Amino acid sequence: MIQTAPYNETTSEALMALRDAALAHLSGDPVAYDAVGAVAALDALDLSAAAAASPLALEAFAAVVIARGRRPRRAQKPLYRLFQARLAAGEQPAYFEFADRISAAAEHGFSLEGVIFNRPLTDVDQPQLWRDTQAALAAVAEVFGPAFLNSGTLLGAVREGRFIDHDDDVDIAVLMPATSAEDAAQQWAAGIATLIARGVVEKRARRNLGMFKLNSTSGVNIDVFPAWIVDDRLYLYPHTSGELSRDDLLPLAACKTTGLPIPRNAEGMLVVNYGPGWRKPDPGFAFAWAAANKKFADFRTALDKAGQS
Known part of the structure; x- marks a missing residue:
């Protein structure tokens, strides 16, 4: 099958023009720049989902948003998708070159509040990051219950004995004593409030209440997710919804390479999370x-109510 570009040449030229003009403005170029007009021009392209997910479109959106000077945090999601x-395409230098140009905008008075520039874990002191992970596991276990490696971090530890090369954060989970989605939401919200009061977690905007982030000394985010058991079935937001049993998780095992806690049936959880082909690296994997x-849905609805109480 012949693969076609996600947009035509005219759209490509328009995106490049919008991106380059915004980058020039961010670099301190004295040429007059119509920030509001650039946003309108970008919206007028009415890109399809595939086109909007292309690197060029993501760069254009991020640059235009930050060049406007309002709500720079809106550029965070496209920057992450660009990363x-x-x-996935093996084009890391292109990402870092663009990120450096955006980062330099702060020197010209542009706000980068809420903007994070990702980097692969291969660029991080991995022994220190494992120590940070161990400390995070202990901190959250004290509040919620047993904590263990999760998602991409579990995948790397089991499959490769290290962090995944193309990953950019750490994933852990906690098992709460809740016995329903409603109980889980209440315990999750209460636990986060406790960690905020302790200064472990920063008070955050209401985006995805189903997880929170811890900082590490390595500068890498540690994402924490909730788990609970109902009628011996395991629920771990957002990937396991009753497909595994209590016995698949407990008693927790020790990872052979890191010594950190992992699910008793770690391979079974990886199948649920990533599919039966989890043993084969896939840099382009995207979680649904x-x-x-x-x-x-029940847990998220209860979370919304708990967050308002």
């Missing part, structure tokens, strides 16, 4: 968040 796209959130 993932470049990693929309479908996952539907499976956890």
Whole structure:
């Protein structure tokens, strides 16, 4: 099958023009720049989902948003998607070159509040990051219950004995004593409030309440997710919704390479999370968040209520 570009040459030229003009403005170019007009021009392109996910479109959106000077945090999601796209294509230098140009905008008075520039874990002191992970596991276990490696970090530890080369954060989970989605939401919200009061977690905007982030000394985010058991079936937001049993998780085992706690049936959890082909590296893997959130609709609804109480 012949693969076609996600947009035509005219659209490509328009995106490049919008991106380059915004980058020039961010670099302090004295030429007059119509920030509001650039946003309108970008919206007028009415890009398809595939086109909007292309590296060029993601760069244009991020540059235009930050060049406007309002709500720079809106550039965070496209920057992250750009990072993932470049990693999957083996184009890391292109991402870092663009990120450096955006980062330099702060020197010219542009706000980068809420903007994070990702980097692969291969660039991080991995022994120190494992120590940070161990400290995070202990901190959250004290509040919620047993904590263990999760998702991409579990995958790397089991499959490769280290962090995955193309990953950019750490994933852990906690098992709460909740016996329903409603109980889980209440305990999750209460635990986060406790960690905020202790200064372990920063008070955060209401985005995905189903997880929170811890900082590490390595500068890498440690993402924490909730788990609970109902009628001996395991629920771990957002990937496991009753497919595994209590015995698949408990008693927790020790990872052979890191010594850190992992599910008793770690391979079974990786099948649920990543599919039967989890043993083969896939830098382009994208988690199906929309479908996952539907499976956890009761928990997310209860979370919204708990967050308002």
